[in-house]
Amino acid sequence: MKNRLNPDEILVVKENRAQGLKKFSYRFKASKGERHWNNASEMIRRGVNSPKPIAYFERTKNAAITHNYYVCEFVADAFSARDAFMAFAEGEEQYAGFDKHIIYRAIAQFTCKMHNNQIVHYDLSGGNLLMTKNDHGLIDVTVIDIGRAAIFDGKRITEKMRLIDLMRICYKLDWPNREIFMQTYFDEFGKAFxxxxxxxxxxxxWKQQTKRKIKQALKRIRRKR
Structure with missing residues (x-):
């Protein structure tokens, strides 16, 4: 969406709405729009890149379970970790002009920095990590879809908590490349791999494959009706 106050600026508008069981559980939380705003503001304050927050909109009553919106800057000319990792899983050694080891290093450095700043994303699929080439020819990484993120003060982010994010990032990689990426992350972490x-x-x-099979089975059942 173009910014009407600045036609050269493109904005992202994320619509949020609770569905299913979330209509109950979200009653006790801030709206996703507000959570995105708060998380983005604090991440940027801690030096972790996320698109600049512009605004959020919500109703005055039942804000979390009714339609609410989050507006942020658009990341231009970006490619996602998912796109790169899918290419590497198919045998490619480069993506968008970068060697795969350079991309692994950039993502590992960014993710480790995020964790070291006491932030766990909790939904860090490869599609939620965007990469752009900066003026120095290096990779800048930006994290999006941060409504579920948890930001702590004075709490040590354990290896188990880090793996919650890492297992999602690695999903599109084959096992040999998963091992390379994980080794790269643990090198940044400074811990034995x-x-x-x-x-x-x-x-x-296993969880993702099971969910996919259940969805496919439900589709077949619906077709037969």
């Missing part, structure tokens, strides 16, 4: 990293990724892969 042990064998325990595989189990969370195996669980997440």
């Amino acid at each position: 042990g064998p325990g990293w595989r189990k969370p990724l195996e669980y997440y892969e």
